[in-house]
Amino acid sequence: MPVFNMDTTKKILVLCGGKFAFPALQLLAYEKFICGIGIGKGSDTIIEALERESKDSNIGFKSFCNKKSMLEMRAWIDDLQPDYIFCISFPFLLPETILSYGHDKFINFHPGPLPQYRGVMPIFEVLKNQETETAICAHFMNSKFDEGNIIFNDPIAIQKGDTYGKLTVKLSERMAQVTLNMANMLQFASSIPNQPQDETISCYYEKPQLSxxxxxxxxxxxxxxxxxxxxxxxxxxxxxxxxxxxxxxxxxxxxxxxxxxxxxxxxxxxxxxxxxxxxxxxxxxxxxxxxxxxxxxxxxxxxxxxxxxxxxx
The missing domain is CATH 3.10.25.10 (Formyl transferase, C-terminal domain)
Structure with a gap:
């Protein structure tokens, strides 16, 4: 593992949606990459745990409980001055007023292959569709959900008998390594290779209903x-x-x-x-x-x- 000078290490702010991101947060914090953590729609227990850990580690923390609270995000980001913002299952769409903080600074880690599995619950969809493989897709963010340029799709095999719970845990654990690899790459990269999504194979899935x-x-x-x-x-x-x-x-x-x-x-x-x-x-x-x-x-x-x-x- 490379050793970085903390004065020159590129700082990362992580926006997340709950415990799915915990392994990634723990690993990135251990490697001293994180300068701030923001959580959207988290339970009181999760918010309190993250706030306590952030305080103990001298990391900025903010909870975004609803869309209205998102009005406070840009000022918070400007105050922390991160080099990059990672999103892991963050529930709110980031508007241009926030994305304008910096071109190609916002990277989302989507728990499903893109562009085939856009939407809020790709884990459900890949299992329902009997896929044998899924992925964690790292992509730059724009003002639309899951449509930014793809950096890579990291494939993950789906085993026979995997349930939503089993696959979620597997993806959460893999997410930690994927985000750490990205953080390490960003320390040296002057630019990040990426490509537009192929709209001819794209599909967006809404949140599952009873039907x-x-x-x-x-x-x-x-x-x-x-x-x-x-x-x-x-x-x-x-x-x-x-x-x-x-x-x-x-x-x-x-x-x-x-x-x-x-x-x-x-x-x-x-x-x-x-x-x-x-x-x-x-x-x-x-x-x-x-x-x-x-x-x-x-x-x-x-x-x-x-x-x-x-x-x-």
Whole structure:
């Protein structure tokens, strides 16, 4: 690791959105690159923890709880005079009044490949779409979400069985190394190679709604259903569905390579797992689900509804 003269080290201000950025903040602070931390929409616990650590490390700190508070950001940046501003899941769009602080000084680290996965929750989208690889994309920022010139896409494999939670932790840990590598590069680079995004392959995903998390048994095959369940665990508790007329969330399920002669959405068996027929002649085996009575195993659910077969909506 290079040793820098602290009088000449290029200072970095980090804007973040919560604990996803913690590993990166810790590593950058340890290497003495950070001059300030700003958090947007953070919980009281996270804000207090970051403010305490920032004070102990003599690092500037500011909380931006809403869009109105963003009016204070430019003056804060002008006061700290960072050489670069890193954004890691910061929830607010930075206006030109802030971006005008300096050309190519704002770098966002997007937890998904660009330009294919623009939007607020690329982790959900790549899992739902059954991608085998995602990325952390470093790009310069402009006045539109996720549209600035790309510096690089750092690829990350998606393992079979990865859930939203597992992939988020993996990306958070990788983010620390990616941002540190960028900080080191900036110490020596007079310019940063970058290229415009290819708009012909771009796609922007809005924040998922109920229609995006709901299982459609008649249109989705077994692999799609399992992918959706994993993509919803744990942020949405699970994938939404209806069972015995009750709205439920399926948290954990696996693929059953067993053919059936039932309509899609039919409960084939209800014992240790809830086995449900899918439209591609496969079944999924539900292991854990959330109901109005609480989170329970399929076996516990079976005791409440000792009915051999039923059809889901």
């Amino acid at each position: 995006d998390t709901y299982i459609n048994w008649k249109r989705m095959d077994a692999d799609e259903i399992i992918a959706l369940i994993n993509a919803c665990n744990p942020w949405n508790i699970g994938a939404d569905a209806t069972l015995f007329g009750e709205q439920i969330k399926i948290i954990v399920a696996s693929l059953l390579h067993e053919p059936h002669e039932n309509q899609p959405g039919t409960i084939v068996s209800l014992n240790d797992t809830i086995n449900i027929a899918c439209e591609d002649n496969m079944q999924i085996a539900i292991e854990i689900l959330s109901t109005d009575k609480g989170i329970m195993t399929a076996a516990q659910f079976a005791l409440l509804y000792p009915v051999p077969t039923s059809t889901l909506n």
